[in-house]
Amino acid sequence: MPKIHFIDVTNRDTVQASRINLSKLQKTMVNFYLGQMGIHQSEFAFPFVKNEQNYAKANLRLKEAGAFGNLILEGWCRAIVSDVAEAVATGVKDVNVSMSTSDQMITNKFGGKLDREAVIKEMTAAVVYAREHGVATIGVNAEDASRTDLGYLVAFAQAAKDAGADRLRYCDTLGYETPVTIYRRAKAVAEQVGIPLELHCHNDLGMAVANSVAGARGAIDAGVDAYINTSVNGLGERAGQADLLSCILALKFAREMDDYQIGDPLDLRVSAKLANYVSYAFGVPIPINQPGVGENAFAHEAGIHADGALKDRRNYELYDYELLGLDLEAPPPRGRVITTGEFGGLAGFEHVYGRLGITFGSKKEASQILELVRYATAHNQLNLTDDELRFIARYPDQVRQILTITP
Numbered sequence: 001m002p003k004i005h006f007i008d009v010t011n012r013d014t015v016q017a018s019r020i021n022l023s024k025l026q027k028t029m030v031n032f033y034l035g036q037m038g039i040h041q042s043e044f045a046f047p048f049v050k051n052e053q054n055y056a057k058a059n060l061r062l063k064e065a066g067a068f069g070n071l072i073l074e075g076w077c078r079a080i081v082s083d084v085a086e087a088v089a090t091g092v093k094d095v096n097v098s099m100s101t102s103d104q105m106i107t108n109k110f111g112g113k114l115d116r117e118a119v120i121k122e123m124t125a126a127v128v129y130a131r132e133h134g135v136a137t138i139g140v141n142a143e144d145a146s147r148t149d150l151g152y153l154v155a156f157a158q159a160a161k162d163a164g165a166d167r168l169r170y171c172d173t174l175g176y177e178t179p180v181t182i183y184r185r186a187k188a189v190a191e192q193v194g195i196p197l198e199l200h201c202h203n204d205l206g207m208a209v210a211n212s213v214a215g216a217r218g219a220i221d222a223g224v225d226a227y228i229n230t231s232v233n234g235l236g237e238r239a240g241q242a243d244l245l246s247c248i249l250a251l252k253f254a255r256e257m258d259d260y261q262i263g264d265p266l267d268l269r270v271s272a273k274l275a276n277y278v279s280y281a282f283g284v285p286i287p288i289n290q291p292g293v294g295e296n297a298f299a300h301e302a303g304i305h306a307d308g309a310l311k312d313r314r315n316y317e318l319y320d321y322e323l324l325g326l327d328l329e330a331p332p333p334r335g336r337v338i339t340t341g342e343f344g345g346l347a348g349f350e351h352v353y354g355r356l357g358i359t360f361g362s363k364k365e366a367s368q369i370l371e372l373v374r375y376a377t378a379h380n381q382l383n384l385t386d387d388e389l390r391f392i393a394r395y396p397d398q399v400r401q402i403l404t405i406t407p
Contacts, residue, residue, distance in 0.1 A: 002225045003263025004216050004251060005040040007198060008244055010231045010278065012043040012076045017237045023380045024055040024402045026281040029388060030232065031059060033277060035068030037270040039244075040227070040263070042068075043096065047075035048086035051405055056090045058401035067395060070264075072137070079126040079140070088133045095130055096169060098141035099123045101148040101156050120156055124163040131164035139198060139227075141169040146176045150185060157193040167196045167227060172211055175204030175239065179214035186215040190222030200229040201242050208234070208242040213250050220260055232278040233286060233293075245271050245324070246291045253318045269325035276329065277385065292324050341384065342377040346370060356386060358393050369393055375403050 011027045014020070022030070027044065034042050045056040056075065063073055075092040077083035079099035087095055099119055100109055106119060114122065123140060130138050140160040145153055157168045170186055177185075182201070190197050199215035201208040216226035234243035248266065251257055275293040279286045288296045298321045300306040308315035321327065340349040346363070349370045353359070360366040372392050376399065377384055384392075392399050 001259075001261065002196075002220045002223060003261055004220065004226045004228060005263045006244065006247070007041040007043060007074070007227050007229050008034055008039050008231065009043040009076075009200070009229050009241070010235070010244075011045065013229075013237060013241060014231045014235045014282075017235065017240075020235065020282045020284060022281055024052075024405075025376055025379055025388065025399065027055065028059055028062070028399075028402055029277060029281070029385075029391065030274075031062075031068050031071060031073065032387070032391065033270055033274040035071035036267065037274060038069070038264050038266040039071060041072040041074050041094070043076050043229075044073045045075050045092070046077075047090045047092045047095075048077055048083040053086075053090050054404050054406075055402050056092065058398045060091050061401070062395060062398050065395065065398070067391075067398075074137070074139070077126070079123040081126055081129045084126050084130045084133070084135075088130070088135065093134070093136045095135050095137075096139035096141055097123065097126045097130070098143055098169075098171075100143040101153060102144035103149065104147055105144050116152060120159045123156070124159050127160060127163040127165050137167075138165045139167040139169050140165040141171055141198075141200070143171045144173045145170045146172040146174070146182070146185070150188060153185075154189055154192050157189055157195055161193055161195045165195070167198050168193070169198035169200050169227075169229070170215060172199075172201040172208075172215075175202040175206075175208060175211075177201065177211045177215075178207060179210045182211045182215040183218040185218070187218035187222045190219045190224045194224065196225040196227065198227040198229055199242075202237060203234060203239040203241055206239075208240070209246045209250060212242040212247055213254070216251075217260055225263070233275055233284070233290065235278070235282065235284060243291070245275065245293065249292055249319065268323050269328060271324040272326045272329050273387075277387070280385070281380075281382070292319075293326070297321070298326070339383060340370070340373055340389075342374050344370070344374070349373065353389065353393065356390060358390065369396060372396055372399055372403070379403050 015022050031042050045052045047056045074094040075087045077087050077097050079097040197219040199212045201211040212228045219226035230242050230244035234240040272293050288294050300309045338348050338351045340352045
């Protein structure tokens with residue numbers, strides 16, 4: 001039976017959104033939490049961009065060291081041979097190459113430089129190059145697939161498959177689909193081409209989660225695996241995209257979903273920690289009504305509701321807050337607080353790490369980690385979290401590479 005997997009694109013799609021950003025260390029921590037959660041793949045970098053390459057190489061080293069569990073690190077490229085060549089040079093083994101496919105974009109974005117035939121030619125050249133240079137998995141992104149003529153989309157997908165692609169990414173780039181239409185179109189492409197589908201749905205009309213689930217059902221019903229693209233807290237271009245946790249909860253708890261199984265063992269207890277970290281790092285509060293992790297997700301006040309929830313939580317709660325790790329989130333410390341950061345000294349630094357149960361073998365080792373903590377704080381422009389401090393102490397060489405950007 002085909003399965004549903006998750007490809008989280010926070011470190012690519014969300015960071016390219018206007019007015020929000022993550023540091024390279026923060027992107028690394030997102031990968032760390034995604035790995036803990038059991039997510040299949042992270043679209044973790046633009047490996048052809050120079051300022052991403054030290055980060056990309058360091059994260060690949062961290063992957064080899066076991067820091068991210070079974071998480072696959074995939075790089076996003078334009079469907080251009082030179083982009084793929086740059087990605088391969090960093091050591092990336094999994095890539096997605098992206099090409100616009102709608103007549104709207106071919107005409108008004110490419111401005112006559114490419115036509116339908118040339119679009120397919122450029123895409124297949126990039127796929128062939130990736131396959132010939134040892135890339136393990138190749139996804140092909142049909143940007144604006146939802147506004148692409150279905151016959152041409154099928155031809156594009158078939159050409160990608162014939163060139164060696166492993167998956168087609170069905171991009172609802174403008175959030176144009178409805179659950180009914182994306183189910184029908186995704187199923188048609190999957191049936192006619194026989195290629196696993198990624199569903200990449202934006203939230204411009206408020207239907208990203210519903211469309212992602214419906215598109216995945218279309219792929220499964222056609223007999224191929226589905227890969228839902230998500231972001232943490234639903235952040236992304238413009239109105240965002242499908243929220244990771246909401247998609248998981250829909251597949252696990254919505255009506256008539258028994259035949260649509262998640263293909264990876266997930267530890268949802270990481271959900272709250274991941275959501276809170278991304279909120280902190282981006283500086284974007286979690287909406288009070290966010291499914292699962294919003295402050296009101298398990299809150300009851302109206303008399304009938306409160307009474308019912310107290311008698312039996314299933315009266316008004318589909319799932320337990322403990323499932324999401326909400327009971328594991330510690331309150332902030334009160335009273336005297338010692339922190340360490342960009343201008344911290346050794347005594348405060350050792351006190352903070354001692355509270356985390358971490359000691360150092362020598363003053364020299366402690367001083368070296370302190371120096372990294374100072375740089376990391378300047379890099380993030382935020383106080384470091386306990387998990388970031390632990391990560392720096394455990395992987396100092398890789399962190400040093402992440403923090404190194406040479407113009």
